[in-house]
Amino acid sequence: MAARYRAEDEYDYLFKLVLIGDSGVGKSNILSRFTKNEFNLESKSTIGVEFATRSLNIDGKVIKAQIWDTAGQERYRAITSAYYRGAVGALLVYDVTRHITFENVERWLRELRDHTDPNIVVMLIGNKSDLRHLVAVSVEEGKSLAERESLYFMETSALEATNVENAFAEVLTQIHRIVSKKAVETGEEGAASSALPKGETLNVKDDVSPLKRFGCCSS
Template sequence: MSSRAFPGVGKSCLLLQFTDKRFQPVHDLTIGVEFGARMVTIDSRPIKLQIWDTAGQESFRSITRSYYRGAAGALLVYDITRRETFNHLASWLEDARQHANPNMTIMLIGNKCDLSHRRAVSKEEGEQFAKENGLLFLEASARTAQNVEEAFIKTATKILQNIQEGVVDVSNESFGIKQANVRPQGQPGGRDGSVSTGGGCCS
């Protein structure tokens, strides 16, 4: 799974809240790519989410593009208090669609919803952008943890659904899915039903 977006929208803070259950108010801008992972359970199946946190600065864009390849999902993040971050979504989304697998699941996150008194982008605008572009959508807060868990789990659930419906070919590693020992019946999952989704990035 991968994250992408304008710098300073809180991508790294979202990842830290999801993996470590903590908020770091002062966070240096991501240089290049950072990595996080966490085991979750979806439909009684253990799944390891491997998450690449990519830099939002334009100077790193060519590097971070390579992390779209092999990503099963991506989180596209904007800051609800900064209109310019929302205005750049179309560019980041075009990048993702151009360099990623066409069946990659993309979740749009409006971060910093705890700062609603400083809101510059309405929730309806985020919902509309997501609807027009076939994206999942949530507003979240890395500070309060509101909807952070839900954003990652909802994305992973959609990826698992795509596997079960045959939209994603688990035998093709370019889809960003790795199984731990394939079951004899050919069902997704390992001996214990585990599936690893990752190899991608987040913004």
């Protein structure tokens, strides 16, 4: 099995990802679960912006993700432009136990699209899937919205570490394939990575498989 990463400063690509969504949906715990494999039941609301990094081996390349996490409260909205600048991927998170956080997804999506490249890879995430007895947003609702808006979709549990790794890996994989495809089209060196076998780096459960968006990547 290949090493997950080499040294912290050795990587083939650096991709900026942003975590967005209402306050309290679990963005910070998703980040800490992915980057440190930690979960904090007492986590406080994020003040301003925090970011963390982690590297994964994707399609034979070391991809370093720089993940930005911000508070969902309105009073921090002034940081919007700087927060989104340079982002090539986003995880848009709602809480499956609070329908209002799902209703606000479209507002977050509008803001994201106003401030980022149209090719940004967006994963819609229904977090807190472990709270099954409190579910207010069904998997079908999440999938339906994702299909309508051409997003990828997964349900996660930062508490139980369910699909957190898969969600980030899928976003990074799709970003890498878009970058590789562009490199092939422009004839840049190192573009051969796009010809590598697809779908071998992930083990995503059927019931939460991401909805494919890009025609280049579904073959």
